[in-house]
Amino acid sequence: MGSPCGAVGVLRSAVSITAYLDYHHLGITTLKETGEESLFAPEGHDYDAYLASHDKPVKAINWNEIPDDKDLEVWDRLTGNFWLPEKVPVSNDIPTWNKLTGKEQETTMRVFTGLTLLDTIQGTVGAVSLLPDAKTLHEEAVYTNIAFMESVHAKSYSNIFMTLANTPQINDAFRWSEENENLQRKAKIILSYYDGDDPLKRKVASVLLESFLFYSGFYLPMYFSSHAKLTNTADIIRLIIRDESVHGYYIGYKYQVGLREQTPERQEELKAYTFDLLFELYDNEIQYTEDLYDELGWTEDVKRFLRYNANKALNNLGYEGLFPADDTKVSPAILSSLSPNADENHDFFSGSGSSYVIGRAEETTDEDWAF
Template sequence: MLHKIMNWQIDEDELDEYVWDKATAQFWLDTRVPVSNDLLDWKQLSDIEKRVVKKAVGGLALLDTLQSEEGLYSIKKGARTQKELAVLSDFTFMESIHAKTYGTILISLNTFKDIEEIYDWMNNDPRMQFKAQKVNEVYQSGTPMQVKVASVFLEGILYYSNFFIPLWYRGQNKLANLAELIKLVIRDESVHGTYLGYKFRQDFDALSSAEQEAFLDWMYTYLDELLENEFAYTEEVYSEIGLADDIKTFVKYNANKSLQNMGFGIYFEEATANAVNPIVMNGISIETANHDFFSQVGAGYLMGEAEAMTDDDYDF
């Protein structure tokens, strides 16, 4: 087999190099955000609130581990260009950073016993395992297009039920450092989702009308299965603090965003930005040193802060 050198002077797809530059420019590490500074806020939370936050962070750790170990490996098999492979390698590394970040959060705020309990929960909870298994089934045996859809749905929808809680506390000026780490993760996932949505669309547009129709039947059936489980998971984890309905709306809002990233219309007409809990939208939008999630790391990063995000930050 002939091995070809990666020639960065050739533009097979101009978005590859653009995303490479932006993704590498916003590189960060979990160790530079002092989560332990949130200990005072953490101690003031009720036991129920602590349990919910731990489940949110633990659930993210499980899904990001899956994405770093299986997801990007499967996506690479369907890469269209050599530069795309380089971009996906960056994504793989950052997914590992994200998975470690959740461990850093748990270690900074909890005892060893608490951490063992939450790891046991996320490794055995039926709803969490359903998410991981349904996505990994596609990663292991799906077509390149199906794999991209599974990845976009994982990063753009299934993460967001657990992103909600840190943003909700940030909107109330609590757990600021934890939330800033989550905002850094969201900034990365926004790039990943929009890039893979774009790559998916290139494949989708090459299909015949009949093939497109058949694929959409599969995609929306798959989406409904994921959402049914996601809404049940949300009820189980978040109803005891009265936020289940708000989180479902947030998930629907991000489902619309994920579909738009792949070039489709919105799925939930009612799930607009105005329908999302304003505390969470405020938690996303609090300004720091930089405004654009595609900007350089900058002073905001050096101080352990993330860039402000707006509704437009979910799309290229």
């Protein structure tokens, strides 16, 4: 049975709407003219104090006046890169999926569920946590775009699951993601900084997630693609990698802009924090990688891939890479699989997957419709 208060609220709303329409019909445009302000006032909400304490005008975003051209550059890149997983024919991968061993299928499900978890964090918490510290409305707009695309990425993995796997496999993978200690640890480490009160540290954590932590998972579909397996699934991952590379680049750029405004002492503090956090995440990621890939025999090359991308993340933040070249020599087949073009690596200007097509609009004339 509904609460009496709820019934009164519904009745009040119905009466208010009816009365408002009646008054509006009579040409009465202000509540004071009716003498019934209380009828229309939202119950339990006093906005007068808010209005009194917020005397500055609320501004609309103006894309004709942009303080930082990088915001428009990245906005155009992100919107130009827009894609949806439904347009990639993952069902074409069913024959090669069925040829994978049970362990390969299980690892694929676990890898993608781990990536789903990180995308969920970045879409619902990470990118959103950067909004309060944005310097302009344009920067805010870019962060909201990033948040949306992270949610698209998270849904992409569900599209892959429901196309290739059965319900027990899906349920097992999500249960594993909640029980795996190293996956949960890295998620909570990142969340702890998103929940903190230091905007620059939030950006560091975000870049390390975007440009480093994802890549232990990205290795698997690139490996399979280089062996002509799950090639359309790999196209989705390439689209995700293309987005993540822009996200890491942009957030890293904003970190560097903010860093220049700090004192030398504060800059040193943030650099030390960045490397300390990287080491902590790296140690955890090594254990996570061993847990996932040891039985497949891929672990050592995945570790090299991790170090390669850890250096990329540091570069995005304006720092020199940490790991020497000999420790980051990834299999050439993996690097070439990162892009549809064998001579490209993933970066700010990478292209999209070869199986993703959006139709082009064309002007029509009356003759086009004369059947």
